[in-house]
Amino acid sequence: MPDFLTPKQEKLRQAARALGKHLAELSSASDDPNDLRTKISDASKAAGIFSLTQPKDHGGKGGSSTDLVIVRDALGSFNAGHLPGIFGPSPGLLGQASQEVKEKFLVPFLNGQIHGGFGFTEPSDAIRHTWGCYDGSNLVVNGAKSYVTGGLEADFINTLVEVEGEGPAMVLIESRSPGVEIAESFNSVDGSHHARFTFCDVRVPSSHIIGKAGTGLKRALDQINAVRMAIAANCVGLNQFVCDLLAESLAVGNASETRERVHFGRMRTMAFAARSSLYRTAGLLDSGQNSVNEVMISKALATETLNDLVDQAIQIVGGEALVESHPLAQIFKRARSTRLAEGPTEVLYANISRGFLDLNLGKI
Numbered sequence: 001m002p003d004f005l006t007p008k009q010e011k012l013r014q015a016a017r018a019l020g021k022h023l024a025e026l027s028s029a030s031d032d033p034n035d036l037r038t039k040i041s042d043a044s045k046a047a048g049i050f051s052l053t054q055p056k057d058h059g060g061k062g063g064s065s066t067d068l069v070i071v072r073d074a075l076g077s078f079n080a081g082h083l084p085g086i087f088g089p090s091p092g093l094l095g096q097a098s099q100e101v102k103e104k105f106l107v108p109f110l111n112g113q114i115h116g117g118f119g120f121t122e123p124s125d126a127i128r129h130t131w132g133c134y135d136g137s138n139l140v141v142n143g144a145k146s147y148v149t150g151g152l153e154a155d156f157i158n159t160l161v162e163v164e165g166e167g168p169a170m171v172l173i174e175s176r177s178p179g180v181e182i183a184e185s186f187n188s189v190d191g192s193h194h195a196r197f198t199f200c201d202v203r204v205p206s207s208h209i210i211g212k213a214g215t216g217l218k219r220a221l222d223q224i225n226a227v228r229m230a231i232a233a234n235c236v237g238l239n240q241f242v243c244d245l246l247a248e249s250l251a252v253g254n255a256s257e258t259r260e261r262v263h264f265g266r267m268r269t270m271a272f273a274a275r276s277s278l279y280r281t282a283g284l285l286d287s288g289q290n291s292v293n294e295v296m297i298s299k300a301l302a303t304e305t306l307n308d309l310v311d312q313a314i315q316i317v318g319g320e321a322l323v324e325s326h327p328l329a330q331i332f333k334r335a336r337s338t339r340l341a342e343g344p345t346e347v348l349y350a351n352i353s354r355g356f357l358d359l360n361l362g363k364i
């Protein structure tokens, strides 16, 4: 993989490549963000890509892990994977919620009428993890979450809450409930927007607990795993984009310097390793094996490789690559957050060690 794709997967790859090329042209020609998003979604629907992230029982195409990797890798290789509106919303944790919650939130969420956030990270000064206690048929939640992406627009936050006596639970908290406050909103250098939420005696119906209390960490990690694969696949595509861009630059400059060729060869070696790992992990996921450790490996490898490659490419191209409008400068800013978001590399490495040493899990 990707050299061993089935004819159907190869067709998907071609469709995603054509879409990536089109979106890259579209994004450089358009300056109205709303108009751009609509055009992107329309093009993605026409290419048969838009609903791949939605399961079949929610009206989508239910793409496999390998399908999603193929598409994200192809889009990344045109530096288009970060654009908004390519994929429709996927139910995520809402798909596992109670019937009552599904009826109220799932349909408007999938139609794009309401928006959600994911509340996992605690503020560094938190005295205790966000917690909840039962009071009759309600859960009373207190605490804070620090880095909720899209928090300002979110109508609800799927929040990891430590339920007293039962353990961690994912709980849907409506962001306009009494006691919920946005303490701060901020942007990170990659261009994404976030909010810090505080919860003060927020009363949430017990039916808003997703699945059983005590299973929250596993549910959160399942969601995180899917996002780790998405980040890794986009980075793998970008690794190719960076290598292609540098190859063009070296050809124009007619690089005969051994030093540059050695750097370029090392970059291609790293890109090959990251890409091979990613497709192998997608295959393991599709075969139903426990692949938590391999997902961490692929995410760490893809993101660290991209940061290394883009930094090296800038160094070789020189100052013009740091002009803000240059694609390498833009990728440099976006790539940095991938080493932290959905688990810093060091935390992944520590967990990969734990997986093998304590749980006898994980392949090489």
Ligand SMILES: Cc1cc2nc3c(=O)[nH]c(=O)nc-3n(C[C@H](O)[C@H](O)[C@H](O)COP(=O)(O)OP(=O)(O)OC[C@H]3O[C@@H](n4cnc5c(N)ncnc54)[C@H](O)[C@@H]3O)c2cc1C
Pocket (backbone or CB within 6 Å): 117, 118, 119, 120, 121, 122, 124, 145, 146, 147, 148, 149, 188, 190, 192, 337, 340, 341, 342, 343, 344, 345, 346, 347, 350
């Ligand atoms: C763009 C972006 C989007 C994000 N979106 C969300 C979101 O939607 N929802 C959400 O909940 N969070 C989100 N986050 C937060 C993200 O998950 C955290 O930043 C990340 O998990 C690191 O946590 P932290 O910032 O608290 O750093 P810390 O946990 O304080 O870690 C700082 C550093 O300490 C070291 N370290 C920490 N723990 C260990 C360990 N066990 N072993 C070895 N080294 C360790 C690592 O070097 C690490 O990089 C987002 C972050 C970014 C950058």
